[in-house]
Amino acid sequence: MRRRVFLVVIVLTAVFLGLDALANHYIFSDLNSIGVPEDVHVDTRTFAATFVIGMSMFATLFLGIVLAVFLTLGAVSGDAERGLLQPIVVRPIGRRSMLVARFLAAAGVCAVYVFGVYLISVAITGAEGSWWPDNIVAPGLLLAFAVVIMTAMSLLGSIFLGSTANGIAIFMLFIGGLVAGLLGTIAHALGSQTISHWATVAAYALPFEALYQDALKQMTAGTSGFTSFLLRLGPFGGSYNSGWGVRLWAAAYLVAIGAAALTAFQRRDL
Numbered sequence: 001m002r003r004r005v006f007l008v009v010i011v012l013t014a015v016f017l018g019l020d021a022l023a024n025h026y027i028f029s030d031l032n033s034i035g036v037p038e039d040v041h042v043d044t045r046t047f048a049a050t051f052v053i054g055m056s057m058f059a060t061l062f063l064g065i066v067l068a069v070f071l072t073l074g075a076v077s078g079d080a081e082r083g084l085l086q087p088i089v090v091r092p093i094g095r096r097s098m099l100v101a102r103f104l105a106a107a108g109v110c111a112v113y114v115f116g117v118y119l120i121s122v123a124i125t126g127a128e129g130s131w132w133p134d135n136i137v138a139p140g141l142l143l144a145f146a147v148v149i150m151t152a153m154s155l156l157g158s159i160f161l162g163s164t165a166n167g168i169a170i171f172m173l174f175i176g177g178l179v180a181g182l183l184g185t186i187a188h189a190l191g192s193q194t195i196s197h198w199a200t201v202a203a204y205a206l207p208f209e210a211l212y213q214d215a216l217k218q219m220t221a222g223t224s225g226f227t228s229f230l231l232r233l234g235p236f237g238g239s240y241n242s243g244w245g246v247r248l249w250a251a252a253y254l255v256a257i258g259a260a261a262l263t264a265f266q267r268r269d270l
Contacts, residue, residue, distance in 0.1 A: 009067050013117060016063065020056055020121055024128040027052060031129075049131035054216055056121035057143060058178075061212055064114035064147040065174055071106040072154040073167040099155070099265050103258070107151045111144035118143055139215035145247075146208035146215075149254050150174065156261040177202065177209035207250040214246050 027048055093101070118140040126132045133139065150170065157166040184199025186192075203210040 008070075009063065009113070012063060012066075016059055017117070017120060017124070020052075020059075021124050021128070024052060024125050028129040045129060045131055049125050049129045050133075050219060052129075053122060053125050053133065053219060056125070057118060057139065057212070057215060057219075060114055060117045060121065061143055061146060061208075062174075063117065064110050064143070065150050065170070065208075067113060068106060068110045068147055068151040069154050069167050069170050071109065072102065072151060072158055073163045073170070095265050096262060099262060103152060103155055103261075106155070107148045110147045110151055114147050115140045115144045133219040135218045138218040142211045142215040142218065142247075145250060146211040149208045149211070149250060149257070152254055152257040152261065156257055156264070159261060159264045173206060174208070177206035180206070181209045181213060204246075204249060207246070207253050210246045211250055214243070 028045075031044055031048055119136075122133065122136060122140075153173065154166065154170045157169055160166075161169060180199050180202035184196055184203065187195035187199055203213065
């Protein structure tokens with residue numbers, strides 16, 4: 001609150017939700033005027049709603065990661081440089097407790113924020129377009145999990161990097177993961193096995209991207225036919241990494257990041 005981080009995020013969120021409501025209003029107002037050939041069996045309402053919610057999920061994930069980065073980018077190096085960290089880690093709580101507490105606080109705030117904004121965006125689309133996802137809760141939980149992983153990565157980076165360098169590094173990793181996911185979607189549509197393989201490798205190396213794709217998949221799990229084919233072309237309706245394999249890997253990845261952060265922080269000279 002002292003750094004006005006929440007005020008910035010609240011303003012950005014209000015602007016985003018306002019634009020989201022405006023976009024939904026015009027999209028579904030003009031939906032009946034879209035000329036689809038009779039021999040093309042596409043559920044235009046499902047396609048439009050899925051696409052706009054997918055776009056909202058992308059924006060929600062971005063805003064959540066902005067919040068996560070600002071809450072953790074200087075959690076170790078920044079406070080150590082200002083002399084705020086040394087008295088805390090000596091007494092009364094110690095290094096391990098301090099780092100775990102910082103993670104739980106930031107991850108908790110970011111997860112609740114992302115899940116809440118996701119539900120609001122789904123409600124906006126449902127009210128305007130009279131369409132609801134096949135699974136409402138699971139995509140929001142997966143998005144929240146993705147932001148928790150990025151929070152852990154930012155906290156790990158703060159042990160080695162200064163505040164500015166850590167913030168730049170985390171945002172570059174985020175953009176890199178999204179670009180890899182977009183390339184993977186294009187590759188699957190074109191049938192390029194090589195690009196698809198390396199896009200999958202990148203998604204597992206940065207599992208927040210795989211969780212985002214899983215969230216998109218869960219949203220349209222019951223969609224079939226030509227509509228499902230069009231949605232898989234992406235970028236906001238398509239997905240190719242999903243299921244419990246992705247989730248278990250993300251959980252193991254989070255544990256590994258946490259262990260690395262604790263070990264590095266114990267050895268860091270303050």
